[in-house]
Amino acid sequence: MRAAFLRSAGRALRVSASESCSCSSSHFIHRSYSTSGSDPERKVAILGAAGGIGQPLSVLIKLNPLVSSLSLYDIAGTPGVAADVSHINTRAEVAGYAGEEQLGKALEGADVVIIPAGVPRKPGMTRDDLFNINAGIVKSLCTAIAKYCPNALVNMISNPVNSTVPIAAEVFKKAGTYDERKLFGVTTLDVVRAKTFYAGKGKVPVDGFNVPVVGGHAGITILPLFSQATPTADSLSDDDIKALTKRTQEGGTEVVEAKAGKGSATLSMAYAGAVFADACLKGLNGVPDIVECTFVQSNVTELPFFASKVRLGKNGVEEVLGLGPLSDFEKQGLESLIPELKASIEKGVKFAQAN
């Protein structure tokens, strides 16, 4: 790996330019099932499993041959979801848990906990408008994770991710269980969108196409690095790249508006969440060179959390990779996103420290 330092807006950024990124290219659903028993036992818990994301995500995780136990938790509705999903003829044993008194059982022994619990946006709202409700939900769920499965990898989907991840980190620090290698903000949907939009516009095959998306998960904090796209679509102009960047940044809003009050992305998010969880499981199982973009504790910029390419391993984050060479447009985007992302991180930390 080549490491260098890039000066951008007066900041030193660590760069790993030659690192290849699988960035959610793992189509585990297309893989034939291994029921030989050679894969280790792995328990995945989904918190918010009866929701718009939770239900399709439960199906996709049930289809993953790396999962031996699937624990579905919500405040209500999980017995029905669990009974339904449990009829799918794959390896994972399914159990449903409802209500706070069953949360401990749902979490005990979990290797990976996925959190899509909380309220989604309606048209006209920002992700930050969800803070007041979702911050408390995330805080209470993370308090239980610290108690019942402190070693689990936590995949945070609940918005605003730019704040809920710092909240989780503070809760774990207070409980004495924080391990920065095990906490992830799920930004895979940004990568999924960037791939789809670029490949469509540039007329390159979407299968096998890669592009990193860095920063955070809200508006301009989402920064696709199309200059690092592979393969490159030569037909795309600078204006096309600007338009694709904006569309990726506003992909969530595009869905919120299309759903017209009935919530935000659920199906594409379930897919993205399943891809990211699969990468975490592969890392835990020792599969080499698993690299995904995700929002983690980071030294890549001056901010304490930042999304970039991350190599996953047996203990979660093995290595946070740098940004690589940026175009002038991307350097500007990076500079612009820092104040907003900083404020969202600080808001999360402040909330967790005060409550």
Ligand SMILES: NC(=O)C1=CN([C@@H]2O[C@H](COP(=O)(O)OP(=O)(O)OC[C@H]3O[C@@H](n4cnc5c(N)ncnc54)[C@H](O)[C@@H]3O)[C@@H](O)[C@H]2O)C=CC1
């Ligand atoms: N990271 C990302 O890229 C994305 C994040 N999201 C976020 O995911 C979250 C969930 O979205 P949807 O599934 O569409 O919402 P939803 O309202 O359909 O489902 C949320 C579920 O969480 C449950 N819940 C609420 N409080 C809970 C608690 N204390 N414990 C356990 N479960 C609880 C609800 O009962 C409900 O079943 C939202 O915050 C949304 O903004 C959505 C799309 C993409």
Ligand SMILES: O=C([O-])CC(=O)C(=O)O
């Ligand atoms: O836009 C939202 O509120 C949900 C979300 O995070 C996304 O779809 O990227």
